[in-house]
Amino acid sequence: MADQQRRLPYPKLIANHLVGRKLGAGFSGAIFVARNIHSQHEVALKLQPIDEPCPTNRYERAFYPALQGGKGMPTLWAAGQEGPWDYLAIDLLGRSLDSIHRDLMMKQDVWDLRSVCCIAVQVIDRLRTMHQRGILHRDIQLGNCVVGPSHDTKTIYMIDFGFSKFYIDPHTKRHIPDSKEPRDFIGNYWFSSVRVHCKGRVPSRRDDMEAMALMLIHLLTPGGLSWTRNGVPKTDEAHDVLMREKRLARPEDLCRGLPPVFEEFLRYSRKLNFEQRPDYERWLDEFYDLADEYGYEDIDKFIWPSPYPAPTVRVTAAPKPSSRSSDLEGVLNGLANMHLGSPGERQVLGERPNLVNRDSPAAPKDDKGKGKSKAPANPDVIDLTTSSDEENARSRAGVRLTKAAHLAQLAREINAASDNRALARLVREFVRVMQENRSKMLTKEGFAVLDALHKQLGDPSVFIAPLRTTRPRASHGNGNASQNENGAAGGETRQGKMNKLFRLGMDVRGAGSNTQLAKLVAEFGSVINRSSGRTVTKDGFGFLNGLAARIETLS
Numbered sequence: 001m002a003d004q005q006r007r008l009p010y011p012k013l014i015a016n017h018l019v020g021r022k023l024g025a026g027f028s029g030a031i032f033v034a035r036n037i038h039s040q041h042e043v044a045l046k047l048q049p050i051d052e053p054c055p056t057n058r059y060e061r062a063f064y065p066a067l068q069g070g071k072g073m074p075t076l077w078a079a080g081q082e083g084p085w086d087y088l089a090i091d092l093l094g095r096s097l098d099s100i101h102r103d104l105m106m107k108q109d110v111w112d113l114r115s116v117c118c119i120a121v122q123v124i125d126r127l128r129t130m131h132q133r134g135i136l137h138r139d140i141q142l143g144n145c146v147v148g149p150s151h152d153t154k155t156i157y158m159i160d161f162g163f164s165k166f167y168i169d170p171h172t173k174r175h176i177p178d179s180k181e182p183r184d185f186i187g188n189y190w191f192s193s194v195r196v197h198c199k200g201r202v203p204s205r206r207d208d209m210e211a212m213a214l215m216l217i218h219l220l221t222p223g224g225l226s227w228t229r230n231g232v233p234k235t236d237e238a239h240d241v242l243m244r245e246k247r248l249a250r251p252e253d254l255c256r257g258l259p260p261v262f263e264e265f266l267r268y269s270r271k272l273n274f275e276q277r278p279d280y281e282r283w284l285d286e287f288y289d290l291a292d293e294y295g296y297e298d299i300d301k302f303i304w305p306s307p308y309p310a311p312t313v314r315v316t317a318a319p320k321p322s323s324r325s326s327d328l329e330g331v332l333n334g335l336a337n338m339h340l341g342s343p344g345e346r347q348v349l350g351e352r353p354n355l356v357n358r359d360s361p362a363a364p365k366d367d368k369g370k371g372k373s374k375a376p377a378n379p380d381v382i383d384l385t386t387s388s389d390e391e392n393a394r395s396r397a398g399v400r401l402t403k404a405a406h407l408a409q410l411a412r413e414i415n416a417a418s419d420n421r422a423l424a425r426l427v428r429e430f431v432r433v434m435q436e437n438r439s440k441m442l443t444k445e446g447f448a449v450l451d452a453l454h455k456q457l458g459d460p461s462v463f464i465a466p467l468r469t470t471r472p473r474a475s476h477g478n479g480n481a482s483q484n485e486n487g488a489a490g491g492e493t494r495q496g497k498m499n500k501l502f503r504l505g506m507d508v509r510g511a512g513s514n515t516q517l518a519k520l521v522a523e524f525g526s527v528i529n530r531s532s533g534r535t536v537t538k539d540g541f542g543f544l545n546g547l548a549a550r551i552e553t554l555s
């Protein structure tokens with residue numbers, strides 16, 4: 001192909017378009033600014049020799065018609081073949097995120113959180129559009145996310161559908177089938193999902209989501225994801241090393257130091273079933289909420305340069321997987337992943353031993369004391385952070401725990417508490433941890449604390465369903481006519497949440513028994529679960545403080 005291009009100079013005029021400066025070159029062609037000689041309309045013209053062995057222009061042409069009119073989807077102005085060239089004339093767009101990234105990395109080591117939230121909500125929305133139209137992108141990367149044309153610079157556009165695929169069979173209207181047969185890899189080395197890249201599985205919607213999650217984490221990781229740092233692998237060995245590193249990278253390590261939503265998003269996309277529709281609305285909400293928490297407005301507008309250029313969060317020193325422990329880690333990781341799953345699949349408290357906590361801080365550590373856990377006696381109580389012994393040891397040594405680890409520990413202690421006085425102390429500790437943390441979002445570990453409280457205050461011996469369940473959430477501009485564009489429909493409105501929390505704060509003061517308090521905890525959990533940010537507000541903390549006081553009084 002490179003030879004062919006050298007033999008074949010790019011034309012000056014093609015399909016009534018004067019070919020101007022080169023915008024970029026890809027795997028199998030190049031792209032130019034071009035002007036229509038009749039209308040003077042400027043476009044981006046993708047040129048590829050017609051006998052190109054990998055005719056991505058031709059593939060791409062098949063997807064444009066289905067994508068027309070979708071927000072952030074380029075308009076196709078002309079396409080066809082002329083002489084030895086295959087051409088596509090599409091909207092002339094702005095800079096790619098890759099080009100912005102390269103410039104930015106000269107000045108700082110990670111992106112600012114506002115911009116990453118913008119990219120998250122826009123790319124989720126773009127994927128929703130593509131998937132709704134039956135198309136997988138299959139090559140999510142920074143170079144394929146491009147700032148819009150001059151009249152629409154705050155929108156991120158998706159480009160490059162050369163690897164895309166219809167996942168809904170146009171004839172049968174059914175999802176394409178999965179297969180256990182490993183397939184040749186199509187996609188990019190950096191962000192393609194572990195399943196597709198390292199295991200040769202058939203791509204589906206979940207893999208576009210995972211690629212996006214990895215791309216977002218990359219932007220917040222100094223130096224980028226570890227496997228991207230040696231450039232494109234040039235040998236099979238280098239590729240094997242890259243795949244191994246990607247496969248073994250644990251979400252909790254990749255996302256250390258980031259708001260929990262990034263880790264949750266990555267785990268979520270990896271747990272989706274082959275044919276499952278991703279819950280785009282939920283993840284839009286999660287990233288809108290994250291932006292809200294940090295006070296960023298209008299994040300459906302990508303503004304560059306960013307109004308908040310300073311990095312706010314970044315991944316902190318993710319340890320490299322060691323080959324010695326990788327197998328055991330893989331097993332533990334698998335178990336931990338099972339445990340972390342989507343809220344509906346979580347282990348419920350009723351099936352755990354209530355007062356016996358085998359994973360408690362007092363549990364013996366392994367010989368070497370490295371906290372690289374031997375498998376705990378009861379796999380049901382594997383710590384969500386996968387290194388609870390280590391965390392507990394660190395906590396005893398006065399080292400600050402992460403919010404997640406601290407809450408997980410509190411849940412365990414509540415499960416082990418045997419009187420009201422201990423419970424009241426733990427509720428106060430819960431309030432302290434939540435208030436000290438910048439994010440007031442009640443994460444799954446926070447809900448585990450409420451679950452434990454609910455159970456202990458109610459009947460510790462009975463089965464209860466977890467308080468955090470899949471929730472009806474507001475939806476942000478999902479293109480569905482029946483939905484409010486501002487996302488006001490569904491879920492708990494802010495006013496409704498305030499009113500309910502205020503009332504719960506009053507009720508808790510008058511509760512006459514632990515059982516009544518348990519009901520109020522359940523109500524509290526459900527209000528937070530249904531609210532758009534899952535955040536604990538001032539009234540929420542009022543309720544929790546009232547709860548601690550009441551538990552103590554009833555002791």
Ligand SMILES: Nc1ncnc2c1ncn2[C@@H]1O[C@H](COP(=O)(O)OP(=O)(O)OP(=O)(O)O)[C@@H](O)[C@H]1O
Pocket residue numbers: 023024025026027028029030031044056074090091092093094095096099143144146159160162
């Ligand atoms: N419509 C456009 N407007 C402006 N720039 C564009 C446009 N399309 C592509 N580019 C620029 O050209 C680069 C290559 O484009 P594109 O990814 O579509 O080509 P490709 O040949 O399919 O590339 P690859 O082989 O890398 O996937 C992009 O990263 C972007 O910088």
